[in-house]
Amino acid sequence: MPHISSAFIPAAAHATYLCRIAAYTAVAIALGWFSYFIWSKEWDLAVSLIILAFVTLPCWVMAMRGLFFRSLLIAQITCLLFVGFFCYRYDVSNQLFQRSTHLYIPTIALVGYISYQQTKSKFQIFIILISLVLFILFSSNVHFLSMDNSTVRHFQMVSSWINPLLSTLLFVGVIVAMHTDFSKRKKSVKAIQNALYNDQFILLYQPVVNLKGRVTGAEALIRWNHPSSGLISPVTFIPDAQQAGMMPMIGEWVIAQAFNDLLRWQENAETRHLTVSINITTDHFMQPDFVRKLLQQAQVKNIPCRQVRLELTESVFISEPHIVAAKMDELAAAGFTFALDDFGTGFSALSTLRKLPLNQIKIDRSFVTGASTNTKGVVIARNIARMGTELGLEVVAEGIETPYQWSIMKEYGCTVFQGFLFSRPVSVADFILFVSSHSHHDTEYSASGYLSHR
Ligand code: C2E
Numbered sequence: 001m002p003h004i005s006s007a008f009i010p011a012a013a014h015a016t017y018l019c020r021i022a023a024y025t026a027v028a029i030a031l032g033w034f035s036y037f038i039w040s041k042e043w044d045l046a047v048s049l050i051i052l053a054f055v056t057l058p059c060w061v062m063a064m065r066g067l068f069f070r071s072l073l074i075a076q077i078t079c080l081l082f083v084g085f086f087c088y089r090y091d092v093s094n095q096l097f098q099r100s101t102h103l104y105i106p107t108i109a110l111v112g113y114i115s116y117q118q119t120k121s122k123f124q125i126f127i128i129l130i131s132l133v134l135f136i137l138f139s140s141n142v143h144f145l146s147m148d149n150s151t152v153r154h155f156q157m158v159s160s161w162i163n164p165l166l167s168t169l170l171f172v173g174v175i176v177a178m179h180t181d182f183s184k185r186k187k188s189v190k191a192i193q194n195a196l197y198n199d200q201f202i203l204l205y206q207p208v209v210n211l212k213g214r215v216t217g218a219e220a221l222i223r224w225n226h227p228s229s230g231l232i233s234p235v236t237f238i239p240d241a242q243q244a245g246m247m248p249m250i251g252e253w254v255i256a257q258a259f260n261d262l263l264r265w266q267e268n269a270e271t272r273h274l275t276v277s278i279n280i281t282t283d284h285f286m287q288p289d290f291v292r293k294l295l296q297q298a299q300v301k302n303i304p305c306r307q308v309r310l311e312l313t314e315s316v317f318i319s320e321p322h323i324v325a326a327k328m329d330e331l332a333a334a335g336f337t338f339a340l341d342d343f344g345t346g347f348s349a350l351s352t353l354r355k356l357p358l359n360q361i362k363i364d365r366s367f368v369t370g371a372s373t374n375t376k377g378v379v380i381a382r383n384i385a386r387m388g389t390e391l392g393l394e395v396v397a398e399g400i401e402t403p404y405q406w407s408i409m410k411e412y413g414c415t416v417f418q419g420f421l422f423s424r425p426v427s428v429a430d431f432i433l434f435v436s437s438h439s440h441h442d443t444e445y446s447a448s449g450y451l452s453h454r
C-alpha cells in the first residue's frame with residue numbers, strides 16, 4: 001500500500017507558514033531597533049525591547065507545542081500593548097517629528113484577520129477592533145495618549161522615516177501573502193473537486209472487535225488516492241473540503257460507497273452480519289435533505305439499515321439540538337444506529353445525550369493512550385467509560401495499540417474495540433479476508449499485530 005503523503009499542502013498549513021513569516025519579520029525589526037538603541041545609548045528604549053522579548057517568549061514556546069493560533073493571539077496583544085505604551089511614553093509627536101510607531105498597528109490587525117480566517121474567535125474580532133481604534137487615536141494625536149510632547153527623542157530622527165517605510169513594506173507583504181494564500185486555497189479546493197469527479201477517493205475499513213477479539217463490523221475511513229502523491233490522510237484534506245463546503249458532497253460519495261460494500265458483505269455468510277460505521281460531518285448532517293436522501297438511497301439499494309451506524313461528533317449537538325434530535329429519531333425509526341465519535345474531546349452535556357437515540361460512544365484515542373501512560377489518564381478514561389455505561393450505551397475504545405491497553409479498557413467497562421492492535425484500516429477485499437481468517441477461532445493479539453488463532 002502506498003505511504004501517506006504530505007505533498008498536498010492544506011490551506012491551514014499555508015496560513016500558519018504566513019503568520020510565522022510575519023512573526024520572524026517582527027523579530028527582525030525589533031532586533032534592528034534594539035541594535036540602534038544600544039548604539040545611540042538610549043538605554044530605556046533598549047530595556048523596553050528586552051522586556052517585550054521576555055513577554056513574547058512564552059508565545060514561541062506555545063507555538064512550538066502546536067498551539068500556534070493561540071500563541072499568535074497572545075503575541076498580537078503583547079505587541080499592541082507594547083506599541084501603545086511606546087507611542088504614549090516615548091514616540092510622542094512634537095514640534096519637530098510626527099509619531100510613527102503606531103504605523104505598525106494595521107499590520108497587527110491584518111495578521112489578526114488571517115488568524116481569524118483559520119480559527120474563528122470573537123475575542124480576535126475584539127482585538128482587531130481595538131487595534132483599529134488605537135490606530136485612529138494615535139494618528140489623531142489626542143492629548144491623553146501622549147505623556148509628554150515637549151521632549152524630542154534622538155531616535156525620532158531615524159524612526160520618522162524608517163517606521164513609515166518598514167510598516168508600509170510589512171503591510172504590503174502581508175497583503176501579497178494573503179493574495180497568495182487565497183490562490184492556494186482556490187487551488188486546493190479545485191484539486192479536491194477534481195479528486196471527487198475523477199474517482200480518486202477510496203474507502204478503507206478498520207475492523208471493530210468485541211471482548212473476544214471477534215470482528216463485529218468495520219469503520220469506513222476515506223483516503224485520497226492522489227495520482228502523484230499516493231494516499232493522503234483525511235485529516236489533511238477534510239479541513240479544506242469543509243471550509244469550501246464540500247463535505248456534504250464527499251459524504252454522499254462515502255455513504256454510496258459504504259452501502260455498495262455492505263451489499264457485497266451480504267453475499268458472504270461470514271460477513272453478512274457485520275455493521276458498517278460511517279463518519280458524518282456536522283455540516284453534512286445539518287443539510288435540510290440529509291435524512292430524505294439517506295432514506296431514499298437505503299430504500300433503492302435495499303440496505304439493511306440496522307447494520308449501518310452513523311458516527312457523529314459532539315459538535316453536531318452544539319447548535320439546534322432539537323433539529324438534530326428530530327433527524328436522529330427519524331433515522332433511528334428506520335433502523336439506523338448512532339455512535340458519538342471522539343467522546344470526551346467536546347463538551348456534550350449529559351442531559352442532552354440522554355435524550356438522543358445514541359447506541360454507542362467512542363472514547364477518543366488520546367484517552368486510551370493516556371490511560372496506559374499516566375495515573376491522571378487512568379482516572380479520566382475510567383470515568384468516561386463509566387459515564388457511557390451508566391447512560392446505557394455501548395462503550396467503544398478507539399486506538400488500541402497494545403494488549404495492555406486492550407486489557408485495561410476491558411476492565412473499565414468497554415465492550416467494543418478498534419485499533420492497530422487488531423488491524424490498521426485496509427481495503428474492502430483485505431477486510432473480507434481478515435474476517436474469514438478470524439471467524440472460526442478466538443484470536444490472540446500482540447503489540448506487533450495479529451499473533452495466533454486458538
Ligand atoms: P475517527 O473517525 O476517530 O477515526 C479513527 C482514526 O483513528 C482513523 O484515522 C484511524 O486510522 C485511526 N486509528 C485507529 N486505530 C488507531 C491506532 O491504534 N493508533 C493510531 N495512531 N490511530 C488509529 P484516519 O483514517 O486518518 O481518520 C481520521 C479522521 O478523519 C477520522 O477520525 C474521522 O473523523 C475523519 N474521517 C475519516 N474518514 C472519514 C469519512 O469518510 N468521512 C468523514 N466525514 N470523516 C472521515
Ligand code: MG
Pocket residue numbers: 219279311341
Ligand atoms: Mg469515526
Ligand code: MG
Pocket residue numbers: 341342362364365398
Ligand atoms: Mg474517533
